Amino acid sequence: MSAEFAAPKGVPDYFPPASADFLAVRNALTDAAHRAGYGHIELPIFEDTALFARGxxxxxxxxxxxxxxxADRGGRSxxxxxxxxxxxxxAVIQHGLDRGQLPVKVCYAGPFFRYERPQAGRYRQLQQVGVEAIGVDDPALDAEVIAVADEGYRRLGLSGYRLELTSLGDDTCRPRYREALQEFLLGLxxxxxxxxxxxxxxxxxxxxKRPEIKEATATAPLMIDYLSDSAGEHFAQVRRHLDRLGVPYELNPRLVRGLDYYTKTTFEFVHDGLGAQSGIGGGGRYDGLMAAIGGKQELSGIGFGIGVDRTVLALAAENVSVAGEGRVQVFGVPLGAAAKDELVALAGRLREHGVSVDLAYGDRGLKGAMKAADRSGARLALVLGENELADGTIEIKDLADGQQTKVALDGIVAEVRARLNLG
Structure with missing residues (x-):
């Protein structure tokens, strides 16, 4: 009796050709961060439980x-x-990065884990791209972080999203608001x-998110009405910088993020094409987090987490394909053993020149090999048989329009690069 295995519930697989969209999304988002000076940081998949409980x-x-x-094998949680x-x-505290040049600007990508009820866009293993800028409390930095996320979305061709923005105040005004909100809630x-x-x-x-709670709290006091002069001015400057950067936003005074450490600038990117799970990314400033997890300084920070999974779904909702990286550009079709020897070597030369190449392996006939070429998503097919070998040519077929031409075999690398606009 054979065992059958499947991925754990709520954990998506990404495999070709759809994984090309996933890869393109992740790389576009990280590239936007790198262009703004955010260096890569690789984080552990698991940490001491107390870090998350306190942070x-x-x-x-x-x-x-x-x-x-x-509990691990040593009994540690x-x-x-x-x-x-x-x-x-x-990591900033442990490795003393806070004692160097500030702000510390880092970018990361990878899987994160939450035990939630699985549904479309809500997974137990979720993929995110994040940035953090730690050590400087500057409204211009808040605006930069938001603009980096917005640039990533725009470069992907995403258009049907909106940025919601608010301020959650600071230590000078939050206590008064907490008291007012608590009094309101306990009266319900x-x-x-x-x-x-x-x-x-x-x-x-x-x-x-329960409808009855949303209805009951519809008239609750709002933090935006309790901002201190300093917190209000900070928020005004953030908005002014966003205006200068050309990043559109909507004020949403009821916006609340799901984590305790947020203060001041708080934001979320929303895409209504995703239904209930409409948030595709968000973040904010966290002025007390370093002290909460044992840092000797109380440096502030600002960052975001963008859902790669949800961004892929948002692009699909807009019928936007971003696949490119990881997709085959050229597919080789050898007809005979001598042609295969030549095409294997040619594929190596093309890859050295920056071209993505795959071959029809397994000694298929022409019909089967061309079907494989069509399924690969390649732009061009290179067909080589005995006749072409004899006269030093190779047939190149544009798989989009079906046009075929013969070119000299010794000039095929330059021809392919020219057709793919690689210079």
Whole structure:
């Protein structure tokens, strides 16, 4: 009796040819960050559980309900990373990056893990690209971080998204707002679990997606109305820089992110083509995170996490294909053993010149090999048989329009590069 295996529930596979879209999205988002001076950082897949409990917040759904936590063989409690910011801040503290040039600007990409009910765009292993800028509290830096995310989306050709923006205030105004919000919430007819959340962290109640809670909190006090003069001026400067950068946004005073460490500038990119899971990325400033996880300094930071999975879905909703990297450009069709020897060597030369090449392996006939060429998604097919070898030519076929021409075999590298606009 044979065992049948499948990927764990809520964990998507990406494989060719669809994986080319995934790769293109991830690379476009990281490239936008690199152009703005964000260097790569590679983070552990799992960390000490206490890092996330203290950094993300024990009252959040992420920590209380969604983390993959287990004891390792040494009896230590470790957790598969549910987000990237706490890990980056831990690395900054551990390796003394905060004692060097500020801000520390880093970019990362990879899988993150949350035990959620799987649905379209909501996975237990989610893929994200993130950036963090740590050590400088400057509204211009906030605007830069937001603009980096916006540039990544625009370069992908995504258009049907909007940026929602607000401020969650600072230590000078949050206590007064917390008191007002808590008084409002505890005056409602809430279930006991929600009342307890209102006592511990009332802002989390505004993040509750249940329709009855959203209706009950529709007239709740808003943080934007309690901003101190300094927090209000900070937010005004962020908006002014975004205007100068040409990044459009909508003010959403009810915007609440799902993590406890956010302060001041807070934002989310939303795409309505995704239904309930409409958020495709977001982030904000986190002024108290370093102190919360044991740093000797209290340096502020600003960052974002963009969902690669959801961005892929958003592009599909707009019928936009971004596949390119990882896709075959040229497909070789050898007819006979001598032709295969020649095409194997030619494929190597083309790859050295920056061309992506695949071959019809397995000694297929012409019909079967051309079907494989069509399925590969290649732009060009190179067909080589005994007759072509005899006269030193090779047939090149444009798979888009079907036109075929013979060219000299010794000039095929230059011909292919010219047709692919590679210079």
């Amino acid at each position: 993300v917040g024990e009252s959040t759904d992420v920590v209380s309900k969604e983390m993959y936590t287990f 470790v957790t598969l990373r549910p987000e990237g910011t706490a890990g980056v801040m831990r 007819d809430l279930d006991e679990a929600t009342r307890e959340r209102a006592r511990i962290n009332p802002l989390r109640v505004l993040d509750d």
